[in-house]
Amino acid sequence: MGLDVADGATNATSVWSIVGSGPGVVSLLSPANIADVSVAIDGIPTYREQGVMMATVRQNIRGTSYGTVEVSYTNHFGGDVAANVLQIATSRATIGGEYNVNVAVAMFPFADGWISGHVAGTGALLEHNGVSTENVSPIGTGRYKVAIDGMNAQNDGILLAVSAENGYNFLSTAPLADGTGWEVAVRDNTATTFDALESARWGFVYLDYDAPGLTGGRIAPGGNLIAARGSFSLTHPSAGVYRISIPGYTPDDGILLLTSSGWETESGSTLPADNVLSYEADGNSFLVHLRDRNGAESLLEDGEFVFAFLAYDKTLMPAVPGDANYDGKVDxxxxxxxxxxxxxxxxxxxxxxxxxxxxxxxxxxxxxxxxxxxxxxxxxxxxxxxxxxxxxxxxxxxxxxxxxxxxxxxxxxxxxxxxxxxxx
Known part of the structure; x- marks a missing residue:
């Protein structure tokens, strides 16, 4: 949800505003607050029991820092805002702490058929749809595996994921070589080493490549397309910078959702890359930045990622109704x-x-x-x-x-x- 926030140093001056939206009337549910906001759609709060909310930072640099975003499934506003209302929380790397930054978010309701879920830091699957407890498992500190029955992680679709801790964390994924699922890694945005992971809450949404109307794909570090759907162009003007253009649309007309999706090897450890993604408007295009979370430098670097474009005037469905096996046909x-x-x-x-x-x-x-x-x-x-x-x-x-x-x-x-x- 199109949210801009002022450069406030206090809660009172950190005023959030809705600057664009798709279907439904979006309203702010929470008071002005540094780096935290909750919303309602058609007057109904966005509860964790309703579905999973994805979020991406929509500003490549604010001040001298770059931001990270989480969607906490435990709300800390108190008062009239219930604890099970989703809370969007922004921070910054490499310093950590609450930090105002503009964001784009999307709600994926369980009732609409999206394969998605909330996951506890222990790896326990909480509210979900289209998966079972056996589909999600911990494989080490801050590391998890998620599998979608009948789906090949290399070929069939993309996994969007977001940290849900409200603890200055960011999240990366990587498809397993045999296609049996994805590994998910959670890190604190102040982490100084590649293998410093943190067991913490997160959420995911699976987008099948055969979803009607999908525009998006999986992008190789050098800017080549590993998989793509819909109509878009992508250029790679410099290290860690990718420009995406959608014919007939500008950043005023829709959003990008981004997730790091590649592997890296450092100091003998091979893990989902410790990269942080963001984007912002660049004329009629979306300018994506990918940064390595590496000590105090965090320089732009090439890396694999997945993205989905959601236009305000279109509807994205998880699958054709009647398509049980997600192959794009009803037969x-x-x-x-x-x-x-x-x-x-x-x-x-x-x-x-x-x-x-x-x-x-x-x-x-x-x-x-x-x-x-x-x-x-x-x-x-x-x-x-x-x-x-x-x-x-x-x-x-x-x-x-x-x-x-x-x-x-x-x-x-x-x-x-x-x-x-x-x-x-």
């Missing part, structure tokens, strides 16, 4: 998944629970029917195989699937969009 494979899990009462999207009520039922089959054939390359896929239909559906629903005509993407897809907000 027999998705119907088979639903059939295998029919009647389950503790279900996820990947099992066929498209209305996210925890149960695989005729309501989910109706969603499958309404979107049947999306992404198909031929009319042969416009209706399911009769054997599958008999296994899966009632007679009335089968008739519905035969009667429905092909529609455009905008009119066919049913489901919710990510709520996203950011600034100029």
């Amino acid at each position: 027999d494979a998705d119907g088979a998944i639903m059939a295998q899990n029919w009647g389950q009462t503790v279900a996820t999207w990947a099992m066929g629970d498209f209305d996210l009520d925890g149960v695989i039922s005729s309501k989910d089959a109706a969603i499958l029917a309404a979107n049947w054939g999306y992404g198909a390359t031929s009319e042969a896929s416009s209706i399911p195989e009769p054997s599958l239909a008999c296994l899966l559906l009632t007679g009335n629903l089968w008739l519905l699937m035969r009667r429905r005509s092909r529609k455009t993407l905008d009119s066919r897809l049913t489901g919710s969009a990510v709520s996203y907000f950011a600034g100029r």
Whole structure:
């Protein structure tokens, strides 16, 4: 959510303002405060039980420092602000401490189907959607593994992640070589050595490359595209500097979300890179800075990262409704998944629970029917195989699937969009 903050030295002079937003009416929930703010959407506070909020610093330098941002799932404002309201907290490297800096944030509601979750410092998975406790595990101090069932971390999508401690931390990820998941590393922004990690809270959101409308990708240190979706151009004018341009859009029209996503080896340790990312407007482009968190210097350096662009006038969906296996199509494979899990009462999207009520039922089959054939390359896929239909559906629903005509993407897809907000 487009938040600018004044260069205040006190709470009273640290006035936050909303400078841009997407769907919904965004309002400030908290009073003026140095480096901390909470928000509401359509008058409803953003509770941790609702979903995961991502954040990126939207200012490359303020004063002589560069900023970091966290989204704490424990709120410290007190008073009328409940403890389970998400709190955006900014700091600075290499000094630490609270520090005002402009930010862009986005709320990814669980109810919209996003694979996401909050994680405790111990590695315990808290509120979540689309994953289970077995998908997240600690592998050492400040190090964690997160896996998404059926997804290859090298090929299928990107993992956005953010520290959630409100403790002057920053976070990096790196996909495992075999694609079985990502390693996540949490560090304090005052850390002076590469392997100084800290067990602390964090949150994540998975964006599948087949998500309709996704613009983003995975960028190699030298600026080459490892994977990309949507329309954008990227240049690499100097070390640690990347310029991203989105045709038809400027930084006034949407936001970037950024996460460090590469490996580094220092002093014999290979870990997710200790890099800090930010961006700011540069004319009609987004100017990304990537800095090495290295003692008092923290110079710009090349590094791998992932990004997603969220436009104010578009909607980003986690997947096509009915697409249980996230392959961008609604077809027999998705119907088979639903059939295998029919009647389950503790279900996820990947099992066929498209209305996210925890149960695989005729309501989910109706969603499958309404979107049947999306992404198909031929009319042969416009209706399911009769054997599958008999296994899966009632007679009335089968008739519905035969009667429905092909529609455009905008009119066919049913489901919710990510709520996203950011600034100029």
